[in-house]
Amino acid sequence: MAKTIKSAVADTLEDLEKGNYEKFCHQLLDRREPPRVKRNKVEDKSRLQVTDALVSIFTEEGALRVTLEILKQIGCSEEAKELGKINDCDSAPVLLPIYKNFVDKHRVELTKRVSNIAPILDELLDNEVINQETYTRIRALSTTQDKMRELYSGPLQASAACKKIFYDILLANEKFLVKDH
Numbered sequence: 058m059a060k061t062i063k064s065a066v067a068d069t070l071e072d073l074e075k076g077n078y079e080k081f082c083h084q085l086l087d088r089r090e091p092p093r094v095k096r097n098k099v100e101d102k103s104r105l106q107v108t109d110a111l112v113s114i115f116t117e118e119g120a121l122r123v124t125l126e127i128l129k130q131i132g133c134s135e136e137a138k139e140l141g142k143i144n145d146c147d148s149a150p151v152l153l154p155i156y157k158n159f160v161d162k163h164r165v166e167l168t169k170r171v172s173n174i175a176p177i178l179d180e181l182l183d184n185e186v187i188n189q190e191t192y193t194r195i196r197a198l199s200t201t202q203d204k205m206r207e208l209y210s211g212p213l214q215a216s217a218a219c220k221k222i223f224y225d226i227l228l229a230n231e232k233f234l235v236k237d238h
Contacts, residue, residue: 062117063108065143066124069136070104078104080131085111088123092185092218114184116221159235160213160220168205173230178204180226186219187212 073081082099085107098110111120121143128137160167171177175196182192191212198204212219227235 062121062143063112065140066111066120067105067108069124069128069140070108073104073133073136077131077133077136081127081133082107084127084130085123088127113222113225114218116218119218160224164209167227167234168202168209170234171205171227171231172201174201174204176230177223177226180229181208181212181223184222184226186222 070078070081085094086096086099088094092114094110094114098114099107102110108120111123114120115123121140125137125141128134128140178187178192178195181187182189187195187208195204195207198207208223213223224235
């Protein structure tokens with residue numbers, strides 16, 4: 058069975074010496090590009106918890122990219138080279154994420170059927186997919202459908218990472234709606 062990106066990143070972090078792992082976490086927190094990683098997602102967390110945070114914040118592909126970037130910055134080029142091999146393997150199609158087109162493909166149905174919008178907006182704000190101004194504007198709209206349309210017209214067009222976070226939040230808050238597809 059092919060190794061997933063997440064398990065490859067986890068294995069790489071597990072193999073880092075303590076000092077290099079600390080450097081990795083420091084560089085991760087010091088990244089200036091959005092989305093930013095919050096301190097409470099990394100400090101005093103196990104290597105598996107940091108892997109989970111990487112994947113939830115950046116998606117699997119983004120976690121791989123960020124991990125490779127940081128490994129090179131901290132001088133762990135051998136580890137980066139080994140982890141980079143996951144992109145070259147024949148099993149790459151296995152690594153395609155399930156959410157890839159879900160959010161776009163089911164736009165109309167999600168707009169009609171999502172009912173639990175308040176916690177979704179809260180989590181999108183917490184994950185920095187939307188900012189406070191957007192959050193307030195969307196919350197002020199009168200219907201759930203209008204709120205979903207506003208999400209689709211702005212924040213969900215930003216990147217695959219935003220769609221991945223939205224998909225994960227949908228799974229947590231509207232599980233049966235997602236599982237229907």
